[in-house]
Every structure is written in C-alpha cells, then in structure tokens.
Amino acid sequence: MIRIRRAQKSDAAAIGRVHVETWQATYAGLLPDALLAAMSDVRQSAWWQRLLADPGQARGVFVADDQEMGVVGFGSCGPVRDPPEGLDGTETRVGEVYTLYVEPDFQNIGLGRRLLDALFRQLRADGNDTAVLWMLADNPTRFFYEGMGGARCGERIDTMAGKDVEEVAYAWRNLDAPLIRRKLAAED
Structure with missing residues (x-):
C-alpha cells in the first residue's frame, strides 16, 4: 500500500x-x-533537509510512501516564482507546482495523480485559485499534465549547465474544477 502524506x-x-x-x-x-x-x-x-527544516516551506512537500520500499515519489508547491506570460489576468492568486517525481518502477499506477491532487489541495488551502508548472518542453511527461487538464500558457528559455533549454508552462485556472477531481477520483 502506498499513501500520500506530508513530508517530514x-x-x-x-x-x-x-x-x-x-x-x-x-x-x-x-x-x-x-x-x-x-x-x-x-x-x-x-x-531537502534545509527546506524541510522550514515549516513554511515544508507544508508544501508531499511524498508517496510505500510501506515496503519507503519514499518512491514526491512533489512540492508554493507561491509562483515566475508567472508565465500566458496568464490572462483573471487569476487572483497563483501558486506553483515546483516538483513532481515518481520513481520509474512506480509510474503509471496513479501516484503522480495522487501527488498532484495533494499539491493542488495545498495550493487551494493557501488561498490560490490557479496553479502553474514549468517543465522542459521535450519532456514526455507533458502529456500527463495535459491529460490532467493543464493548459499550455507560456514558454521560456533557461540555461542549465551552459546549455539553453526550452521550457513550457502549464496552468490549471480553477483548482476546484470538476474535471480534475473526477479524473483523480476515477483513476485512484
């Protein structure tokens, strides 16, 4: 059994x-x-030890905890750091999903969806009505976010280890949207 819980x-x-x-x-x-x-x-x-030592930041970190294997995935969220240009201005409070990673052997069993749900719930509890997530444009995981209702809303170029990489942003403009909740509930 794998449970999603707040990181310690x-x-x-x-x-x-x-x-x-x-x-x-x-x-x-x-x-x-x-x-x-x-x-x-x-x-x-x-x-991560430094981040989790700060209660304000730690509240936005969740793990997928397998009772036999331990932590097999995690995600983090908080205030938006770099709002994409594609937000239309109707968003009043924007949060950001910073990370969401699941070990390869534990992918495609719903853990990403469950972690994303926990992150959205935290962002909503913090008063956000919109969430954004930045990722590498060539990352095939983008199809997961599109399937979860994320709408592409921005692009940027970042430099990592001296190489320019294209990133794209996805947005969820209503964290209480029935589509998100139905998909998450149906696939758990």
Missing part, C-alpha cells in the same frame, strides 16, 4: 535519492550529461 525532515535522504534517480532517468538526452552525472544524493538530500 526524516524524509530528506529518500527525497534526495528519488530526485537524483528520476532526473537521471527522465532527462537523459534532454539535459547535458555532465549535469546529470554530477548530481549527488548527498547534495540533494542536504538541500
């Missing part, structure tokens, strides 16, 4: 491990090999 400080090492594993699996060929090879469980775990 003691989850930092597991989140760091999943972070590195999923980046190396997902972004091979999309990001510079040197960047992916240089990733370290220790550095990522230390970064």
